Amino acid sequence: MEGREESVSVSVMETVTSNGERGSPTMEMLFDEMKVPSWREQITVRALVVSLMLGVFFSFVVMNLNLSTGIIPSLNLAAGLLGYFMINAWTKVVSKFGFVKHPFTRQENTVIQTCVVAISGVAFSGGFGSYLFGMSAVIAAQSDNGNTPENIKDPSLKWMIPFLFAVSFIGLFSVAPLRRIMIIDHKLVYPSGTATAHLINSFHTPQGANLVRKQVSVLFKCFSFSFAWAFFRWFYTAGHDCGFSSFPTFGLKAYENKFYFDFSATYVGVGIMCPYVVNLSLLAGSILSWGIMWPYIESKKGDWYDEKLSPNSLLGLQGYKVFIGIAIILGDGLFNFFSVLVRTIHVMSMARMREPSSTFIPDAHASSLSYDELRRKRVFLEDQIATKYALIGYLIFAVISIVAVPFMLPQLKWYHILVIYIMAPLFAFCNSYGCGLTDWSLASSYGKLAIMIFGAWVGVNGGVLAGLASCTVMMSIVSNASDLMQDFKTGYLTLASPRSMFISQAIGTAIGCVVAPSIFWIFYKAFPLGVPGGGYPAPYATVYRGIALLSVGGLSSLPKHCIRLCLIFFLISFFISAIKEVMKNRNWRLYFYMPSIMAMAIPFFLGSYFVIDMCFGSFILYIWEKKDIRHAGAFAPAIAAGMICGDGIWSLPASILSLAKVKPPICMKFLSRATNAKVDAFLMKTGPDITTRL
Template identity: 50%
Template sequence: MSQLRDTGSNGEEMKEIQRRETDEATENSIDRDNQDEVAAAEAAGEEEEEVKRIVPWTKQITMRGMVASLAIGFIYSVIVMKLNLTTGLVPNFNVSAALLAFVFVKSWTKFLKKAGFVSKPFTRQENTLIQTCAVACYSISLAGGFGSYLLGLNRKTYEQAGVDSEGNNPRSVKEPGVGWMTSFLFISSFVGLLALVPLRKIMIIDYKLTYPSGTATAVLINGFHTPKGDKMAKKQVQGFLRFFSLSFIWAFFQWFYTGAPKSDIPCGFVQFPTLGLVAFKNTFYFDFSPTYVGAGMICSHLVNLSLLFGAVLSYGVMWPLIGGLEGKWFPSNLSKSSMKGLNGYKVFISIAMILGDGLYNFLKILYFTATNIVASARTRRNVRTRPENQKQPPTDDLRRNEIFVRETIPIWVACIGYLAFSIISIIVIPLMFPELKWYYVVVAYILAPSLSFCNAYGAGLTDMNMGYNYGKVALFILAALSGKDNGVVAGLVGCGLIKSIVSISSDLMHDFKTGHLTLTSPRSMLLSQAIGTAIGCVVAPLTFFLFYKAFDVGNPEGEYKAPYALIYRNMAILGVEGFSALPQHCLQLCYGFFAFAIAANLSRDLLPKKVGKWVPLPMAMAVPFLVGAYFAIDMCVGSLVVFMWHKLSSRKARLMVPAVASGLICGDGLWILPASILALAKVTPPICMGFMSSK
């Protein structure tokens, strides 16, 4: 490590310093190479021993594992629900869930050991199954539509979308309820688990799809269950617990300053005008939210910078300019939530960017999938015709493949299960939502397996789950076919059906990839996923109602704006009414931003990598167009922390960033539980902190 030196040092001294540093770097490189070889040999030996110790699949799922899954799934359900109802931007928590699973069980076994009890060894298979079950649980909070298509049915979103709209009729309203939401989730979620089970060997072994998130989770879990991994995990656990405590205490401290004397007066550290009062008025301020800082540490720099660029473009430039045209482009006597005023431009331009980005990536993934399938088939055909060129796979891969295919999941189980759940859905869903005709549900379940295959294949190549885009296509088609009376409800519910099946199928393949690399039985993986899904179908609606009853969900001026509920409902209205739903000159702006989204994606794919990697992501840019700039600033602070940490010590940053980010997110997220209980009990904080101009 070079030290800071006086700038007046002579040239010979600098040459000597450079020579010494070069020699040190060479020695360190040789040491690292030797260490890598030793580590690889140790890992191979440990994996061979692991194969000998693998227990039957029925014993891989343990009671302590289910308790850990329930606890972790509930914590992340609360966190995901908060992000879903505030910004709608949720990072991937798979790696974080695997870390928490390790923390939970290791702490439990250590406690039992001190109490004098002997517990079963904690294996990588059990770690994998806990992570799978927990992720399946909190995924229902994300994909269940609580911040989008299901919440878009409630009266508050109906009123925000414009009661004067022809396609937005009062009959297209269904208030949230624990009973019908839980039933809908149970009916729609389990079909996705069975759609691609017969194709698991083709996707994982034959096509050798990488599934980057699943692979990263497996690498982390395999790393934990080694002697060196145990030391690494201990450091991560300490970092997680430290920042979890700090985040929870900070959230508790902030609560004391949020006691508004009137319900319409905002208070708290959120109101701190960190960049000045004028910037604060345009939503540019630091939110003091550990959740968003932690999410920014997990998300890539490009996502966070795209959010900031979108915030500057919208709330820094466009909305002040369009707001100045009040009385010319739109009437001046409209309410803030009217779709014929400034809010209409915010919503529909966001929709245009989301659709442009989604359409491009949808077509790109389909093309990528088709060309890769053809290339793979051609390669296998050439190998069969020239067996002398066929290479023997590595021993580790053969071992993993053998374990993966040894315990088969009968095809008839998947087929009968899919058929049974489909029949139940075809009968029950039209009874719950008469606007969605039974024959639309039949068509959806006929097309679902092929759509799921395309999505899962694309996710295996690119790590992009495009389930929401398949859902949007279904939304527009069903809204247009069902007409003005039924179109909004039919479009939103149909969107939920398709999105749920396609997304869950892709998530299951990610988990199968993790299980393949950690030598975990596919049967236990499928059962763990099913248990987690069942838990999520109960936990997610209860978590949603915790927010819905304790906070003002859906208020465009409040913390829980639920932006995607309004976006999805307006997509359905757009499908019913066409372009007549847009305010004046909004169509031209939508055309421009739709084209911008496609052009940005093309630029990123076609330009040289050095240039293309800086092109902003339209999907990320669209979120602050509607929500505001504050969370983008928080997330950029997270990126800045990661950047500086890598500059100081890249190795330590790679080890600790996931743990620290998880601690920040979990501590702040866990405070929501006592905060909700206090709000339901009508307990008001003692202080209201706000700021005003001295003028």
């Protein structure tokens, strides 16, 4: 929406194209008289300070989402928006004290966005809600197998911080020399990076400033409301299943099957951010699983599985929930893996077959566009990142990791890590190229592949832990590589130096390696993590440990018909993904109504409570767009970001209160009429002093 607003506002500034027609100036024409700062001037002290503040803030938000549902929307736009606002506020305050005021450029804004996303990105790629936490005894206790000491490692800052430092940087060096091939030669789109760049460019044009101020105002109003609402909800959570988060909106029977609205501003905000098809897919998955499948399988208790088992045992109903969900995820992920791989190879082969003269031929109607490209290309190629330095950096960090990681995780030997680092550059390149084509990162698929390979390689004695650790190493490399290339695309479109992008990404990664585990440690000490039905169930930790158990041969112990159902859902998932790809390539309208298979799998573990909230967010956005699509497009992302951030940052004071043993004063709980009558009868029978004795 910002792009459309900008095109209207600059239309009064006309220029003449080469064919004599009058038209609007391009983006780079608007900035033509502004000096492009050097890469050293782009990385300022104030940019790093603001990046640290926002990085810590967003890390709390990401960790909160990571440990609750595992659904994390893109926060790039919010990072760029808040970075713009905070630096503007900074310069106004500093100028009042007589200090020299340096102009705030779009390049500096890009550095802030890159650094903030790198800091908060470690909170996700570090696997604190998935593979890293899946190593813990808490998650292992939910299974009756694979619980040997060799397959368990509890979280500790003593090993998590050095482990992240050892494995998080090598991905930056793996694709840095390929920036020209990706961005200029193949002209890959990188949709998220392009969208972020257009937003930052609009911030720094005079026409965009008024809109940004309104967006920031709306964001902070929603932030304040969301924070206050989370604080209010806290007062009613003095016991288990208490408060608004346990409100039986559709009745107690529906509540037992996880169908209820839990009044979470976070999930409503996420629903506003996510596409309609994602939210409806979540709803379809929750109805299929908790509305149909799980009640049916539970009726087979005593026949399909032992009815005396713990509800959280993978040998009982929980096993169906986890492994059928894994089968769906693997089916969709495997198809997308091969689809993107084939598409990447095809596009690259077609590019090689083209004659050099046909790569780019500007015509008369594209003279303004060619001007932008020529200027961006010139700036992009000024600050080279020498291939030899990238190779040296890769080798240095590879050696550090090969030596250090086996001391922290003895189950993963030096030769295992060596094989990972031989495979990783190819995977990093494929993922970065595919992400540029489709904006779809398959880092998690590469991580699951690593679990299967190295878990099976090591075997039963330590294979679970080795598989999860190899996933961490692989995910860090592949995810950081695609993130860096997205940042290069953003920098290309904002004339930010590739060198400043690389350095800010490295600085952000270093900060994240300290901030992310520290924030996780606060959650770990303040809240019961990984408990099904709790506030932070960490569902993907169970998923990844389940995949690791499969890799070391745990199939034979699964409950009756579980393998057969897994195979059926795997094939259905693969088949539907293939149909979607055909529809997409043939431009069939029905493609836009096909469900997201990956989204459908998530409620299989968690239930529908967050799905109802997200669908409510979609409903709000739908009504708003019907009434005023222009303002909805401009302000809906700011409202969603404010709701997510306000509710997410409440986890910080909530954690402090929990550590200080300060408990909420009220428990608001709902009972059926029959249960309430029994409670009343018990209280009348016991006498008026029941409260004192309780």
